[in-house]
Amino acid sequence: MAPKTGEMLHLRGNALNAGDPVALPLTQSSMYHLPGGTDGLPTYGRVDNPTWLHLEHVLAHLEEAPCLTFPSGMGAISAALFATLKTGSRLLIPSDGYYVTRVLADRFLSGLGMSVTERPTTTFTEGGFDGFDVVFVESPSNPGLDMLDLPAIAAAVRAAGGITIADNTTLTPLGQRPLELGIDVVVSSDTKAMAGHSDLLMGHVASRNAQIMERVEEWRRVSGAIPGPHEAWMLHRGLETLDVRFERMCSSAQVLAERLADHPAVKQIRYPGLTGDPSHALAAAQTARFGFLLSITLETEEKAETFINACPMLRPATSFGGVHSSAERRARWGDDVDPAFIRLSVGCEPVEELWQAIETSLNAL
Ligand SMILES: *Cc1c(COP(=O)(O)O)cnc(C)c1O
Numbered sequence: 001m002a003p004k005t006g007e008m009l010h011l012r013g014n015a016l017n018a019g020d021p022v023a024l025p026l027t028q029s030s031m032y033h034l035p036g037g038t039d040g041l042p043t044y045g046r047v048d049n050p051t052w053l054h055l056e057h058v059l060a061h062l063e064e065a066p067c068l069t070f071p072s073g074m075g076a077i078s079a080a081l082f083a084t085l086k087t088g089s090r091l092l093i094p095s096d097g098y099y100v101t102r103v104l105a106d107r108f109l110s111g112l113g114m115s116v117t118e119r120p121t122t123t124f125t126e127g128g129f130d131g132f133d134v135v136f137v138e139s140p141s142n143p144g145l146d147m148l149d150l151p152a153i154a155a156a157v158r159a160a161g162g163i164t165i166a167d168n169t170t171l172t173p174l175g176q177r178p179l180e181l182g183i184d185v186v187v188s189s190d191t192k193a194m195a196g197h198s199d200l201l202m203g204h205v206a207s208r209n210a211q212i213m214e215r216v217e218e219w220r221r222v223s224g225a226i227p228g229p230h231e232a233w234m235l236h237r238g239l240e241t242l243d244v245r246f247e248r249m250c251s252s253a254q255v256l257a258e259r260l261a262d263h264p265a266v267k268q269i270r271y272p273g274l275t276g277d278p279s280h281a282l283a284a285a286q287t288a289r290f291g292f293l294l295s296i297t298l299e300t301e302e303k304a305e306t307f308i309n310a311c312p313m314l315r316p317a318t319s320f321g322g323v324h325s326s327a328e329r330r331a332r333w334g335d336d337v338d339p340a341f342i343r344l345s346v347g348c349e350p351v352e353e354l355w356q357a358i359e360t361s362l363n364a365l
Contacts, residue, residue: 002288003062003173005243011058026233027051047221051229055236056204062173062239063186063206066213068220069232073169073189074100075225076203080165080187081105081134082223083215087113089133094121096146096336097138098167098189121146125153129160137183138167139176139286140279143295143330143343145270147282154182163212170320174246175289184209192321193292195238196245202227202235245323245348249292253346256355257294265307265362267340268297292346293320301339303365304329308342310364313349313357320345325354 012024030045042048052069059067070076081104085091093105095118105116119127121141125148129135135157139148150166157164165185166178172193178186188194190202205216220226250273257271272283273290283290298304308316308327315326318333325347331339346354 003064005062005174008058008061009240011061012054024051024054024233024236026229028229046224046226049226049229049232051236052227052232055232055239058236058239059204059206062242063179063204064177065179065186065206065208066210067204067206068213068216069190069227069235070203070205070220070225071227071231072201073098073187073191073203074104075227076187076189076205077101077167078104079216079219079223079225080185080205080212081109081136083212083219084134084163084165084185085109085114089114090117090131091115091134091136092117092119092129092132093136094124094138094141095119096121096144097136097141098169099333099335101136101138101167121148124148125156129153129157129162132157132160132162134165135162136165136167138170140170140272140283140291140293142170142293143335143337143341145272145277145279145291145293145295147272147279147286149282150178150181150183150286154184158182158184163209170293171287171289171291172242172246174243175250175291176287179206179208181286185212190235192319193246193249194242194321195235196242196321196323197234197238198317198319198322198324198326200231200234200238202231246289246292248348249346250289252349252351252354253292253294254290255351256344256346256358259355259359260294260296263359263362265298265303265365266296267299268338270295293343294346295341295343297338298340298342298365301329301331304340304342307361307365311357311361313354314344314361323348325349 027050032042163184166183169189185207254273271294272279317326327344
C-alpha cells in the first residue's frame with residue numbers, strides 16, 4: 001500500500017493546540033528543565049529531541065514502521081549492522097552495491113570477528129543463504145541498477161534463520177516498500193532524494209521488529225551517533241515535498257531514458273523503466289516507480305567527461321537525488337564499471353529544458 005503523503009503533511013497540524021506554530025519548531029537544546037522526577041520527560045540531548053521525534057513520526061508514517069534517524073546513511077547502516085551482528089556472525093553483502101558498506105565490513109566488522117561474504121547482485125541467490133545471520137541487500141544496486149527478487153530472498157533468508165536488511169536509498173519508501181516484501185530492516189541515506197536539496201546528510205533505520213529497533217536505539221544512545229536537530233528539521237522540511245519531487249524526477253527519468261536509448265552517442269543505457277532493461281520485470285513487479293537514476297555509457301572516458309562538464313543542466317558531482325540533475329563517471333571512485341559509464345540523477349528541472357541541454361551536449365561530442 002502506498003503511504004498517504006497527504007495525511008503525512010497534516011500529522012503535526014492535527015495534533016496542535018490553539019496558538020501553536022504550524023511549522024515544526026527547531027529545538028536546539030542539550031538540556032531539559034528537570035526539577036525532581038524525570039518520568040516520561042526528555043532527559044538529555046543524546047537521548048531525546050522533540051525535533052527528531054517528530055521527524056521520526058513522519059518517517060514512520062512513510063515506512064509504515066517504527067523509524068530511528070541518524071546523522072548520515074552510513075550512520076544508519078552501521079547502527080543496523082552493529083545491532084544485529086556479534087562476534088562469529090556471518091554477513092552476506094553485495095559486491096556491487098554502495099561501496100562504503102563494503103569498506104565498513106572489510107575494515108571494521110571483519111576485525112571484530114564477523115565473517116563477511118560478498119556476492120554480485122546478478123548472481124546473489126547462488127549458493128543459498130544457509131548459515132548467514134544477516135543478509136544485506138541493495139535493489140536496485142548502486143550504480144549498476146541490477147535488481148533482486150526481494151520477496152524470494154526475504155523468505156529464503158528467514159527460512160534459513162537469518163535476517164534481511166535492505167538499503168532502499170535509491171527508490172525511497174514512495175518507490176519501493178521492502179518491509180511489505182518481507183524484508184526485516186530498511187536502511188536509507190536520507191541525504192539523497194528524501195532530503196532532496198543536496199544541503200545535508202541524514203539517514204534512518206526502519207523495522208517492525210521491536211527487538212531490533214530496541215538495539216538500534218541503544219546503539220544510537222551509546223555510540224552517540226545522533227542527528228543534529230537542525231539537520232533533522234531540514235530533512236523534515238524536505239520530506240514535505242518528497243512526493244512532488246519524486247513524481248517529477250521519476251517521470252522525467254522515463255522520458256529521458258527513452259530518448260537517450262535512441263541517441264547515437266549513447267552506447268549503452270540502463271533504466272529499469274525501459275521494457276528491454278534486464279531489471280524491468282523485477283522492477284515492474286516490486287516497485288511503485290522506476291526511479292530517477294539511470295546510467296549511460298558513452299564511447300570513451302574523454303567524451304563522458306566532456307559531456308558531464310559541458311552540459312549546463314548537469315552538476316558534475318558525486319551523490320544524487322537533488323532537485324538539480326547531476327552526473328558523474330563512477331569509474332573515478334573505483335566502481336567496477338566501464339570508464340565511460342555515467343550515473344545520471346534526474347532532478348526537478350522541466351523535462352524539455354533538461355532534454356534540450358542534454359541533447360545539445362551529446363550532439364557536440
Ligand atoms: C549515499 C548512500 C549511502 C551512504 O549515505 P551517506 O548519507 O552518504 O552516509 C548508502 N547507501 C546508498 C545506496 C547510498 O547511495
